[in-house]
Amino acid sequence: MKQLYRKIVTIFTLTGLLTTSCDIINVTDVDPVYQVSEDKVITNIDQAQTVLYGVYGSLVKGLDYIVYMPSVTSLMGTTMKPGIWGGGSENAFFINDVNPDNSYLELMYSKMYFLINNANHVITKTELLNTEDSRKEEIIAEAKFLRAQAHFYLLRLFGEFFDTNSTFGIVLKTMPISNADAQPRASVAETYELILEDLDYAISHAPDFSSTFYVSKIAAKALKSKVALYQKDYSTAASLAREVLDSDERELEESYADIFTKKVVSPNEVIFQTPFDNLNNRNNKAFMLRVYFELSDEYVALMENDARYGAAVAVTSAGSIRNNKFNGATYNGVPLTADTEYFLRLDEIYLIYAEAILRAETDVEASRSALNVIRERSVNPLVTTAVPSELLEAIRIEKILELGAESGEEWFDLVRFHKEGDININDFKELSSETRLILPLPIQTVELSNNVVKQNSGY
Secondary structure, eight states: OHHHHHHHHHHHHHHHHHOTTTTOSSTTSOSOSOOSOHHHHOSSHHHHHHHHHHHHHHHHSSSIIIIIHHHHHHHHTTSEEEOTTOOHHHHHHHTTOOOTTOHHHHHHHHHHHHHHHHHHHHHHHHHTOOOOOTHHHHHHHHHHHHHHHHHHHHHHHHSOTTOTTOSOOOOOOOSOOOSOOOOOOOOHHHHHHHHHHHHHHHHHHSOOOOOTTSOOHHHHHHHHHHHHHHHTOHHHHHHHHHHHHHSSSOOOOSSHHHHHHHTTSSOSSEEEEOOOOSSSOOOOHHHHHHHTEEEOHHHHHHHTTSTTHHHHEEEOTTOOEEEGGGSOEEETTEEESOOOOEEEEHHHHHHHHHHHHHHHHOOHHHHHHHHHHHHHHTTOOOOOOOOHHHHHHHHHHHHHHHHTTTSOHHHHHHHHHHHHTSOOGGGTSOOSOGGGGSOOOOHHHHHHTTTSSOOOTTO
16 A cells, blocks of 8 residues: 555656646637657656656545536436535536536636646557557556546536437547647547547556556456446446456455545445545545535435435534544544545446346346445346336436435436436426536537537527
8 A cells, every 4th residue: 555655646747747837718729738848758668667657646635526527417317416616617517507608617627637747648659669568558558548437427517418319429538649630529439449449448558456546457358348338328327237246356345434434445345436545645535525515404314214324424523424434534543634535446346237137138037136236236126127117217226326415426317318308307397497407518618619619509
């Protein structure tokens, strides 16, 4: 563990050296992010590895990936509400009426393209290295995974991910930015194609699992199963999820509470997450989830009848409600306000499999069995229904109980289930228009592109 944290120091040092222009507003068409001479940054495998650490650093530096993206998406869903310090910017997500000039949009959008640009630098320069070192392909694979994840997150938030025939995908970046020329949005189908291409490379060439902080083959399979679920390729989603579940690399924690007490110390079921410690990355997540983003009344009420309540919800001596999943952590016995972000966990893969196998093959038994693995671990009554529609709804609710108030997964499920005709999203969140199923692009990106980058409909 100490050796890993020494690497994290390298991440922040490198990120500080190479990210001096990240405040440029037109985030998809900025001047080159790397201010050092590109032809001298990566000339051997050791340098490629060092720059790759900088890409990982993009995940943990700042609050964008750690706090803003998961929290505002949870506001859009049903598990969070604006906290006591939350204002109009936060409330806009809560009422699902976000304007293009909302400051959170720019922060999230620019951070993801910043990471993509860094990943592209690693990919393109490492590909040119003349070496037989097997680490070359692994480095490229890790960078491609990180690029795929960022493109996927962008698509979920800003593109019509639920319609593969839509032209409203996202701006795709596959090369380091070299000029300020505006680039139009790709279609949703083209976006999925690049994401899956990157993940297939990672599945073939990424390292085997060694740490939750780094990309691995199993992480690539897990993310691809999730992408396939969103793409409505349910057979692929089920097959890949099953491969992840059948591997011996990860296993469920003995108890649900262990997920949030272990954090980064020897977790069993986490597949990919961000690190933190008491020196280099005190990201203040616990504080932010106390005063800017709080648990919603609906979520607390839902959890009250579930055995996971104590692990998910904390009540202070003054009667205040806290998100107990991220209610402060410890490192080497030192209490922290920092915390992690779980990108992929095995419990989610069980639920992806349960939904995908039901939609793909109407295999009620396999679906219910996967769902009940999670129910049993959480010491809750098992699901017994054999009615596919009832089982689908049980899976959707289970994801809230298991993953709620973390990364906004319940919002994306509402959108997906709504588009599949399983539910009416307005029964859960009243939307003024179907255009509110996705967020607007930041206003600066559209305006500074001279309208080459088209705004989403209805904004």
